[in-house]
Amino acid sequence: xxxxxxxxxxxxxxxxxxxxxxxxxxxxxxxxxxxxxxxxxxxxxxxxxxxxxxxxxxxxxxxxxxxxxxxxxxxxxxxxxxxxxxxxxxxxxxxxxxxxxxxxxxxxxxxxxxxxxxxxxxxxxxxxxxxxxxxxxxxxxxxxxxxxxxxxxxxxxxxxxxxxxxxxxxxxxxxxxxxxxxxxxxxxxxxxxxxxxxxxxxxxxxxxxxxxxxxxxxxxxxxxxxxxxxxxxxxxxxxxxxxxxxxxxxxxxxxxxxxxxxxxxxxxxxxxxxxxxxxxxxxxxxxxxxxxxxxxxxxxxxxxxxxxxxxxxxxxxxxxxxxxxxxxxxxxxxxxxxxxxxxxxxxxxxxxxxxxxxxxxxxxxxxxxxxxxxxxxxxxxxxxxxxxxxxxxxxxxxxxxxxxxxxxxxxxxxxxxxxxxxxxxxxxxxxxxxxxxxxxxxxxxxxxxxxxxxxxxxxxxxxxxxxxxxxxxxxxxxxxxxxxxxxxxxxxxxxxxxxxxxxxxxxxxxxxxxxxxxxxxxxxxxxxxxxxxxxxxx
Amino acid sequence: xxxxxxxxxxxxxxxxxxxxxxxxxxxxxxxxxxxxxxxxxxxxxxxxxxxxxxxxxxxxxxxxxxxxxxxxxxxxxxxxxxxxxxxxxxxxxxxxxxxxxxxxxxxxxxxxxxxxxxxxxxxxxxxxxxxxxxxxxxxxxxxxxxxxxxxxxxxxxxxxxxxxxxxxxxxxxxxxxxxxxxxxxxxxxxxxxxxxxxxxxxxxxxxxxxxxxxxxxxxxxxxxxxxxxxxxxxxxxxxxxxxxxxxxxxxxxxxxxxxxxxxxxxxxxxxxxxxxxxxxxxxxxxxxxxxxxxxxxxxxxxxxxxxxxxxx
Numbered sequence: 114x115x116x117x118x119x120x121x122x123x124x125x126x127x128x129x130x131x132x133x134x135x136x137x138x139x140x141x142x143x144x145x146x147x148x149x150x151x152x153x154x155x156x157x158x159x160x161x162x163x164x165x166x167x168x169x170x171x172x173x174x175x176x177x178x179x180x181x182x183x184x185x186x187x188x189x190x191x192x193x194x195x196x197x198x199x200x201x202x203x204x205x206x207x208x209x210x211x212x213x214x215x216x217x218x219x220x221x222x223x224x225x226x227x228x229x230x231x232x233x234x235x236x237x238x239x240x241x242x243x244x245x246x247x248x249x250x251x252x253x254x255x256x257x258x259x260x261x262x263x264x265x266x267x268x269x270x271x272x273x274x275x276x277x278x279x280x281x282x283x284x285x286x287x288x289x290x291x292x293x294x295x296x297x298x299x300x301x302x303x304x305x306x307x308x309x310x311x312x313x314x315x316x317x318x319x320x321x322x323x324x325x326x327x328x329x330x331x332x333x334x335x336x337x338x339x340x341x342x343x344x345x346x347x348x349x350x351x352x353x354x355x356x357x358x359x360x361x362x363x364x365x366x367x368x369x370x371x372x373x374x375x376x377x378x379x380x381x382x383x384x385x386x387x388x389x390x391x392x393x394x395x396x397x398x399x400x401x402x403x404x405x406x407x408x409x410x411x412x413x414x415x416x417x418x419x420x421x422x423x424x425x426x427x428x429x430x431x432x433x434x435x436x437x438x439x440x441x442x443x444x445x446x447x448x449x450x451x452x453x454x455x456x457x458x459x460x461x462x463x464x465x466x467x468x469x470x471x472x473x474x475x476x477x478x479x480x481x482x483x484x485x486x487x488x489x490x491x492x493x494x495x496x497x498x499x500x501x502x503x504x505x506x507x508x509x510x511x512x513x514x515x516x517x518x519x520x521x522x523x524x525x526x527x528x529x530x531x532x533x534x535x536x537x538x539x540x541x542x543x544x545x546x547x548x549x550x551x552x553x554x555x556x557x558x559x560x561x562x563x564x565x566x567x568x569x570x571x572x573x574x575x576x577x578x579x580x581x582x583x584x585x586x587x588x589x590x591x592x593x594x595x596x597x598x599x600x601x602x603x604x605x606x607x608x609x610x611x612x613x614x615x616x617x618x619x620x621x622x623x624x625x626x627x628x629x630x631x632x633x634x635x636x637x638x639x640x641x642x643x644x645x646x647x648x649x650x651x
Numbered sequence: 652x653x654x655x656x657x658x659x660x661x662x663x664x665x666x667x668x669x670x671x672x673x674x675x676x677x678x679x680x681x682x683x684x685x686x687x688x689x690x691x692x693x694x695x696x697x698x699x700x701x702x703x704x705x706x707x708x709x710x711x712x713x714x715x716x717x718x719x720x721x722x723x724x725x726x727x728x729x730x731x732x733x734x735x736x737x738x739x740x741x742x743x744x745x746x747x748x749x750x751x752x753x754x755x756x757x758x759x760x761x762x763x764x765x766x767x768x769x770x771x772x773x774x775x776x777x778x779x780x781x782x783x784x785x786x787x788x789x790x791x792x793x794x795x796x797x798x799x800x801x802x803x804x805x806x807x808x809x810x811x812x813x814x815x816x817x818x819x820x821x822x823x824x825x826x827x828x829x830x831x832x833x834x835x836x837x838x839x840x841x842x843x844x845x846x847x848x849x850x851x852x853x854x855x856x857x858x859x860x861x862x863x864x865x866x867x868x869x870x871x872x873x874x875x876x877x878x879x880x881x882x883x884x885x886x887x888x889x890x891x892x893x894x895x896x897x898x899x900x901x902x903x904x905x906x907x908x909x910x911x912x913x914x915x916x917x918x919x920x921x922x923x924x925x926x927x928x929x930x931x932x933x934x935x936x937x938x939x940x941x942x943x944x945x946x947x948x949x950x951x952x953x954x955x956x957x958x959x960x961x962x963x
Contacts, residue, residue, distance in 0.1 A: 174863060201869040201871065204866075204867055205868030205870070209867075210867045212863070217859065217860040218861055219864065221957075221958070221959055222956070231865075232870070235868075267959070269958070283868070
């Protein structure tokens with residue numbers, strides 16, 4: 114069967130390389146792909162696969178040290194070598210783009226109306242009044258609540274989902290031919306992601322533009338795209354109709370990607386396992402109460418939560434951004450002021466100051482989300498991993514510390530010979546292993562894991578999950594696992610708490626909670642996370 | 652009134668009230684530090700007769716205990732009287748300073764405007780042509796401006812442009828040509844700082860996601876740079892205006908001396924050398940009030956440029 118629809122975008126043998134102090138780096142190596150009118154095409158790949166750079170070249174947005182060669186044609190016209198002034202007539206008019214970061218992609222200093230009007234006035238030649246009217250119409254199209262009020266709003270006054278709707282509205286402003294969406298939902302909560310994807314597919318059905326969707330999320334691709342290109346290390350590894358790629362993958366790489374969905378199951382600890390960490394009526398309030406000439410800025414981030422973690426148990430804490438799940442973790446660790454009783458391995462630690470808390474920290478460790486930001490860039494791996502020993506086991510000699518460091522690095526699956534390197538020399542997954550090594554070297558009994566896998570690709574995520582699981586069994590560790598990712602929580606936890614607005618909405622053993630959720634909110638979360646397809650089609 | 656305007660008013664009021672204890676602390680510290688320093692206003696090369704000195708001390712209240720003098724000074728200050736000058740004996744301090752203040756303010760204000768304009772322009776050009784000759788020139792000039800103090804720049808400018816070339820007058824105030832050299836001498840270090848701040852902020856702004864959006868939507872390059880990048884890039888320069896005002900005030904003391912301007916700076920220096928207690932106190936109060944007000948103004952100005960700033 115041959116498709117007779119007209120070609121909108123053709124990329125032929127595209128190469129992109131970046132000039133770096135360490136020599137040229139090839140990001141894209143001979144990619145060819147095409148998009149026909151009215152079609153939805155996905156480029157899927159892990160970080161560093163070059164998928165975004167393909168589109169940045171098409172839009173003339175490569176970083177200044179980047180060079181692209183090959184051919185990119187929009188309806189037969191070469192846009193790769195087009196002078197910027199000519200390209201400017203296409204971008205924002207015929208070809209538009211939405212980006213991954215709804216928080217930063219809009220100019221914080223201008224109102225929504227002012228920003229959305231710009232492409233309308235520049236490309237469509239509308240005057241201020243006409244543009245304003247069209248902006249309102251577009252905001253209604255993307256179903257923003259109270260569109261009239263949003264005209265004068267600034268980006269920071271909107272939520273992430275609303276900002277992404279504004280971006281979509283801006284992309285649709287001049288009736289584009291081709292909409293390029295670069296990870297448009299990655300920074301959003303799952304329920305918001307489902308809404309945005311639903312909106313995009315509705316709009317496509319109504320307006321008939323082509324969509325080129327760039328993502329690392331296979332769930333979205335399966336639910337959303339007609340055809341899929343799988344990219345790996347700058348090349349197209351596999352391509353074809355989405356159903357074929359998913360159900361009969363031809364290459365090992367695609368098979369590996371598909372198999373990287375988190376799986377596994379954790380048995381609950383024995384009934385008699387002692388409770389190691391117990392929190393009672395934990396409350397956290399940020400901001401200040403009203404005072405002299407000042408309004409109250411109080412925000413109740415955590416509202417009276419009880420939690421009891423037994424030896425060998427993993428409690429998953431799930432919730433969307435702003436639900437208070439990370440704040441709860443920090444409150445348990447006494448890293449932020451909180452009220453309520455916290456008992457850790459028999460001693461009351463609630464309200465202890467930094468100094469009094471220090472002896473307890475050895476047994477109660479934490480691993481953070483961001484493996485890039487949470488390791489000091491000026492310290493070697495050995496220094497990072499052994500720093501805690503200097504504080505908690507000061508009697509240890511240098512040789513013994515080194516031995517422990519090597520042993521721990523081996524434990525987390527790193528070659529001990531890397532100990533003299535610096536964090537920037539490692540990938541995200543390796544950095545997260547270093548962060549885990551830093552925690553387990555102290556032989557803690559409890560680790561609070563705050564989104565430890567969220568910044569990682571699925572295939573790397575799977576390895577980190579396997580590592581955490583193995584370490585738990587070998588050292589009978591107890592985890593509190595904080596995450597927005599339901600699939601990962603299901604694979605790792607035996608007990609789950611669902612948080613919203615600082616309170617627990619629902620909690621229970623993992624099977625019960627996932628198979629028979631009791632509250633509407635939990636059901637909604639599950640649908641958005643596991644059943645995107647029926648959400649989009651139904 | 653809008654809710655935000657009320658918020659801003661409340662904030663301004665709270666800041667003004669908060670400035671009262673600050674000012675009080677500054678006055679107190681300055682008062683006692685002045686008195687700890689050895690010497691007095693009537694110590695001269697030729698010592699006065701004991702009875703004359705006693706008379707003088709009695710007239711100016713210097714024979715009273717220190718705390719009483721302090722209370723008297725505060726009381727007078729509250730009534731708008733900065734006391735008699737110990738050196739210019741027929742005038743009150745606020746009268747003397749009142750004459751010099753307009754000159755100093757004109758000088759400072761012109762220098763600030765010049766520094767802001769040139770600094771922002773230079774910083775922007777440098778950022779747009781990063782690692783080019785223009786960029787290196789701006790960075791070099793900025794380093795020069797920061798490291799070479801006004802007491803070097805001012806005499807050199809006077810020497811070259813007034814004495815050798817004879818293009819501009821070397822002293823006086825009032826005509827435009829008289830203002831050129833002092834304003835440049837005072838502005839130069841601030842040009843340097845603002846150019847560096849703007850360059851850094853502009854480089855960051857040009858790489859920001861929202862500038863990428865503006866480019867992706869086909870806006871003309873001038874609109875991308877001026878509207879979207881520059882507006883974000885001037886924010887650091889604006890927040891620097893508070894410290895800049897303080898630097899200009901202290902810088903003007905030197906510049907006024909070099910160009911022989913009738914501002915308040917020379918009284919400050921002469922007052923300090925002569926132990927003219929009330930004169931030094933007067934200049935301290937004026938400088939402190941000015942710096943506090945300027946910082947408040949900058950904070951309020953920020954709200955105009957950045958809607959994310961909240962006053963609560």
